[in-house]
Amino acid sequence: MSTDALDSGLPGRLAAIRARIASAAIRSGRSPEAVRLIAVSKTFGADAVRAAHAEGQLDFGENRVQEALAKQAETADLPLRWHLIGPLQSNKANKVPGAFARLQSVHSLDLLARLSKAAVSAGVDLPVLIQVDLAHEATKSGLDEAELRHVLASARDLPGVRVEGLMLLPPYAEDPEQVRPWFRRLRDLRDTLLAEGVPPDQLRELSMGMSHDFEVAIEEGATIVRVGSALFGSRA
């Protein structure tokens, strides 16, 4: 595990990211509170999580269940909210309800149905986002637009899980301006679905934007940004 986050720079980096989030929100005509920062702590240790929490950060993102649960155990004394942002195999669905504040990466109806069963038997409610794949990239999971409509409709009959919005992991591009069209497409898709009568509660959140493009994502409507390396340092 890297120890970059233990350098004295973390408070300054976190403050700078918060300031950039606030400016981007204001530029897009929204209040800074309308955008939530998820600190993506994958590959970094519990010490890094503690350092960020000491600066007031409460939301953390992890992309692997095992790693997340280990870190949760090491920081159980802190009031943190953990978000699972990576692809989840259906057979691990029962590990999520109760352990995570939200699962951002639902990519199939099968997974959502299993999460529903697991949430009901754990007696908890699990907020989720649906991961959308606009670019049809073979290496990434996510639903296309037709599948998305089907899952949104089916989700209304599944107890224990609550769809709160959409998540996007667009193709990488060095220049954030080249990513902007993908962010815009997700927002347009959200607006189209609203116009088609999908309940607004299912489309409240747009999780998009990472270290190198979160400001552009916010300008295009992100309500959640997932920032790792810009905060904790580069991953090994």
Ligand SMILES: *Cc1c(COP(=O)(O)O)cnc(C)c1O
């Ligand atoms: C790792 C990861 C991030 C954060 O990436 P950075 O470029 O380090 O900010 C965001 N979202 C997902 C789904 C990730 O896996």
